Amino acid sequence: MEKDNIIVSANGISIGYTNKKVKTVIANDVTINLKAGSFTALIGANGIGKSTLLRTLTGIQLPLKGEVILNGKNINNYTAKELAQNLSIVLTEGLPPSNLTVYELVALGRQPYTNWLGTLSPEDDSKVNEALALTQLTALADKKHYEVSDGQLQSVLIARALAQDTPVIILDEPTTHLDLLHKVSLLRLLKQLTEKTGKSILYSTHDLDLALQLSDEIIVMTPEGTVQNTPEKLIESNVFDTLFTDSSIVFDKNKNGFTVL
């Protein structure tokens, strides 16, 4: 897969809300490029607008200025079904109670391709099995989704996004609620998936140290602006010093992490 093949791009967009014709700008001049086969992290303090940016990039929310281009087309011009075939999401929120098995849950990812009853074709079944194999969940396929651990459920939801067979997957804080071991294995899994499948994966996180070590690129949202670059270049440019407004929290280049003075 060509490394410089850009799938999602936003050029100098403004993001925010329009409520009763009053525009509230969250961030201006945001430029983002997501390449095929790249693993990108989104970092920023609470309330800086990470969720707003993700909602804008997934087409749920309109940008206040400019446009988000997905596969050469404005994301807001896609039909719901077309968009579902190009972009899948993994959310932080819990699932409503149901009897879904792991297999059935992953198979729901095939909905953009199935008929009006949602019947799975042999091709759909093989895509589901492939997604389960990539996430090492094959042995759990027949378990009910509430019987697996939190870390496994996170993998199930990622498998569901894989089964949806989209060039882009966007995850909202996938490492929340997980301990260090599971955080690392989840991020490793995602990184491997970008290498194996050529998909572009974007995830938001608060774990800067892990993001620095495992991501290809990082998007940093600070009060001064939004920048995207490789971890090394970002460290060089001292951008992490501006991440938090509190001057007693400083970024330590030797540790690749923050120190509290």
Add this chain to the structure above:
Amino acid sequence: MQYTKPYRFLFLALGIGLVLLFLANLSLGSVNIPFKDVIQTLAGGEAAKNSWEYIILNYRLPKAITAIIVGMGLSLSGLLMQTLFRNPLAGPYVLGLSSGASLGVAFIILGAGILPGFLGSIFISSYGIIIAATLGSFAVLLAVLLVAQRLKDTMAILIVGLMFGSFTGAIVSVLTYFSTAQQLQKFTFWAMGSLGSISWKNIAILAIVCFVGIILAAACIKPLNALLLGERYAKSLGINFSKTRFIIILATSLLAGSITAFAGPIAFIGLAVPHIVKLIFRTSNHLILFWGTLLCGAMIMLLCDTITQLPGSDLTLPINAVTSIIGAPIVIWLLLRKRKGIYS
């Protein structure tokens, strides 16, 4: 979602059960008619006694068919509500839909006196009642939905449903205060719930309206499965959520509204049957649940109706009492078992 093969045996068993319960329902009552004569009468032949034929064709058959339609419709609307509200305790009765329908019917039966004679008689026709009941349940459902969008807490939604129930109940009480004794008697009998005394013509109307509701529900099977993951995931899978929600609400109002119009407010069937089906089939796939709910709903309503006849005696219990005696303990049991995933 696949895995339909293991369910074939269950569906076959339920199908046979439905036929047996149907025949038992026709056979049992204040006069017990042997199975053989029931089958002969249904096949167009003659029963051993002429009176038996008369009882079956003019009294028990319409009642049994009504029971089947009512059971199917209420159970299906319960299933739709439970998935739409992501709430295992949702149902047409609990969410106040039946109360909304009652309010519509109360306006027609009790309020008809206010209108000039000929207008009143148009409104009081079966079409008038069915339209009023459907509009009543539609209005309550819209109100509950509006509140549900602001309240994420599922228990709060149920309390709001109860409040709407009390509210509409209070308006009905005010209406009864201004109505005549004759109107009041008519409304009271309706409110007790009854599957009998519905003419073949009205059964046909009920069947057509419910058929439309069932078809609309069938069209939502795929989006309903997507909604098992919640609204945001459903949208990300290409589901048009507003359209789906509108169709679900329309189907539920048609089913619950029309059934309540003719059979009165019937409690707990819509809430309990989907759970029984989920327990039997142990799945959340709405393609399976759809057929399972239709079958089990019809069976349980036939069973309740058979019990109301108190076979061998001349007494008849009110249908609502029987469904509540069966349904209320199920709700309590569900609340006690309320743990992650298990109950749904």
